[in-house]
Amino acid sequence: MADVTYISPEIKMDGILDVTSAKGSTVVLAGHYKGEMRAVDVKLESGSTFNGKIFAQSTEIGGKVNGDIQTKSLKLTSSAKFEGSILTDELAIDVGAEVSGSISKLQKG
């Protein structure tokens, strides 16, 4: 459990989070985050807010996001509210998710 980075519901974080080392790679956000996040797996839970940039292998969004996402696979669940730009290879959007912005493929060709 020490390898997972969990940001609890009422917390506010502002800055740069880098979780790309081999020891731990998962970030779960339930609180409020502003800034940049680099990780392998990112999960933004329902009720969370995110403002900034995400670089990850796989991303799941259930909260409110404003910003840019660059990820191999992306899932927007029914509670997601997204505004910004998406760069991804695999995309899934559940019924009910609010998405506005641009969506493009990560690797062209």
Added chain:
Amino acid sequence: MAEKMTTIGAGAHFKGKISNASTIEVSGIVEADVTTEKLTINETGKFGGSINSKLVVVSGSYDGNMNADSVWLMPSSRVSGEIKYKSLQLDRGAALNCRVIQNWDEKVIPEQEVAESEEQKASDSNNKQTSAEKA
């Protein structure tokens, strides 16, 4: 309670600001200013920055200004900077290279009042001087 705990994992590196927290556990590297109720720095954890907390438990390394009611420094801890505390437990083996201040009265006398009373003293002594000159 587990829901309210924020964990910075062993491979994580965070730089920035953390606020509105209740319990934080650090196993990775954190460079931040934090206000919380309980903060734990695990053996693999490294923390740099100011801490304002009720309880701080250090097993890893810390550098910065800490202001806490209770501080517990475990045998594997390495601390530098400054610690302001009400009660302190220091285990055998803890490496402490810092300024340590016991601050029972800090909350009773806010800094501003201290500054004001010092100004008052200064103006009082000035008045005394002028009255002495007059005499």
